[in-house]
Every structure is written in C-alpha cells, then in structure tokens.
Amino acid sequence: MPKITDTYANAYACCDQVLMETGKFPTIDAIKTRIGVNSPNTINNAIKAWTQAFAERQLDKQSRPDIPPCLLEGVEQIWKLAALEAEKIYSEKEVAFKNALAESQKTIEQQQKALMQLGVQVEELHADNGQLRTKICSADALNTEITQENKLRQEQIAALETQLISKEAHFLEQEAKWQERQEQDQQWFARRLQEEKTFIEQNWREKNQRQQEAIQSLTLSEESLRQTCVSLSRDHKKVTEELKTLQKTVDKKRRGVLKNKRFPKTF
Incomplete structure (x- = not known):
C-alpha cells in the first residue's frame, strides 16, 4: 500500500471531484491542476487506489438484488x-x-x-x-x-x-x-464558495485597513521628523549667529590686546 501523505490524501479526495465535474475518470494533469502539487508518482498511486475502490463499489452494487x-x-x-x-x-x-x-x-x-x-x-x-x-x-x-x-x-x-x-x-x-x-451537495458547495468569498473579502479589508493605518502612522512620523528638522534648523541658525557674535567679541578683544602691546601704558 502506498505511503499516505498530504499529497496522496488530497489527490485521492480530488478524484471524486474530477468525476463529478467532468464525468470522466481522473488523470494526473487534472489532479495536479486542482491540488497545485506536481508529484506524478504519488498522484498516480492515489488514482490507482481510487479506481480500484470505485470498481469494487460498482461490483458490490451489481451483486445486490436491489439494483x-x-x-x-x-x-x-x-x-x-x-x-x-x-x-x-x-x-x-x-x-x-x-x-x-x-x-x-x-x-x-x-x-x-x-x-x-x-x-x-x-x-x-x-x-x-x-x-x-x-x-x-x-x-x-x-x-x-x-x-x-x-x-x-x-x-x-x-x-x-x-x-x-x-x-x-x-x-x-x-x-x-x-x-x-445532489441538490443538497450543490447548495453546500455554493454556500462554501460564498463563505470563502466572504472570508477573502474580510481578510482583504483587514489587510487594507492595516495598510491605511501604517500609511497614516508613516505620515505622522514624517510630519514629526519634518518639525524636528525645522527645529534643528532653527537651533543651528541660532547657534551659528551666537558663534558669529562670539567670534566678533573674540576678534575685538584680540585687536585690543594687540593695540596694548604696541603702545604700552606708562607708569
């Protein structure tokens, strides 16, 4: 008996779906397209097991007197x-x-x-x-x-x-x-599709909302950084002016010292 893996179980379960949808026996390509896994050997083993079980069910039906x-x-x-x-x-x-x-x-x-x-x-x-x-x-x-x-x-x-x-x-x-x-199964499939659609739409809305919140947060952060840059620019300008004033004061004192050296005071 083949080893039962997730791929094998999904392929086996998908055989009934292919038969109901197409009216034909499942193939490797049909199963691979639906389960999204490319594993020919595993899918082929699942198709063989499903075909054997299907044949046994048909023989069992024919052997009963109520057919x-x-x-x-x-x-x-x-x-x-x-x-x-x-x-x-x-x-x-x-x-x-x-x-x-x-x-x-x-x-x-x-x-x-x-x-x-x-x-x-x-x-x-x-x-x-x-x-x-x-x-x-x-x-x-x-x-x-x-x-x-x-x-x-x-x-x-x-x-x-x-x-x-x-x-x-x-x-x-x-x-x-x-x-x-069959009608009940069709209604269940339709309801299931609607639930999947609702779930996907809800996830999309939640994701979109999170993105909007992230964008808003980034916008606020950008505004805060801009204000910080303005404040830093003002402080830089102020410090520059203070440095210029201080430089002028130092230059003035330096010129006074030089002047005193040239013309010393007499006592």
Whole structure:
C-alpha cells in the first residue's frame, strides 16, 4: 500500500471531484491542476487506489438484488425461458394431440370401411372404437393439464411483473433521494464558495485597513521628523549667529590686546 501523505490524501479526495465535474475518470494533469502539487508518482498511486475502490463499489452494487438493471435482466431471462418452455410443451402436446386425432380418424375410417366390408368384424371394430375413445379422453386430459400449466405460468409471470413494478418504484425512490442529495451537495458547495468569498473579502479589508493605518502612522512620523528638522534648523541658525557674535567679541578683544602691546601704558 502506498505511503499516505498530504499529497496522496488530497489527490485521492480530488478524484471524486474530477468525476463529478467532468464525468470522466481522473488523470494526473487534472489532479495536479486542482491540488497545485506536481508529484506524478504519488498522484498516480492515489488514482490507482481510487479506481480500484470505485470498481469494487460498482461490483458490490451489481451483486445486490436491489439494483434495478440486474433485476430487469433476470426478469427478462425468466420471461424468455418461461415463454420458450410453455411454447415447447404446448407445441409438443399439440403435435401429439393432432397426430393422435389424425391416427384415430384414420383408424375410424379404416374401421368404418372394414365395417362396411366385413359385418362379421363388428365386435372387433367396437373394441377398437373403445380404444380410440380412451385415447381421445387421454388427449383431452393432456390438453387440460397443458391448460393448467399455462395458467400457472401466467400467474408466475404476473407475480414477476408485480415484483418488477415494486422494484421500479424502489428505483424511482432511490433516484429521487440521489437527486435530493445532489441538490443538497450543490447548495453546500455554493454556500462554501460564498463563505470563502466572504472570508477573502474580510481578510482583504483587514489587510487594507492595516495598510491605511501604517500609511497614516508613516505620515505622522514624517510630519514629526519634518518639525524636528525645522527645529534643528532653527537651533543651528541660532547657534551659528551666537558663534558669529562670539567670534566678533573674540576678534575685538584680540585687536585690543594687540593695540596694548604696541603702545604700552606708562607708569
């Protein structure tokens, strides 16, 4: 048995989806496109296992007596066998009866001719006539038996027709349940798609909101930095002016010192 991985499980589950959507058996390309994983060996093993399970389910359905196609085939075979058997028995009995009647008629004619020709053989002809009557009674009894057998066959056929009608009603009920289940599955898929759509839209809105908040935060940070730069520029300008003033003061003091060195004070 192949090792069951996430790819194998997803590919196996996707086989039913491919069959329902396309009406065809799954292929490696069809499964690969849906699960988004390119692993031909794993997908091929999953398809083989699914195909074997599908075939076993179909064989199991065919082996059960509640499957209408099998019942229809069996009823048709029984009907044909019953009709052939009845026709065969009736034909044989009919031929035998006609032969017996023909033979009896021929014998009667011969006896009548013999009676007309030989009056002395009247008793013998009466005996032969009695035998012929016995054969006719036997033929009548045989005809009655054939009629009863035919009636029994008709009753059996009627019972099979009643059973067939019951199975057809059961099949229609199962078909209605299957259609109802299919409609429920379709509604579930539609609801699931709507939920996925709502979830994606909500995630997008939340992401967009976070981006807007980040942009706003960056905008505030930029404004704060700009104000800081302005303040630093002002401080720099102020410090520069103070340095210039200080430089002027230093230069003035330096010139005073030089002047005093050139012209020293007298005491």
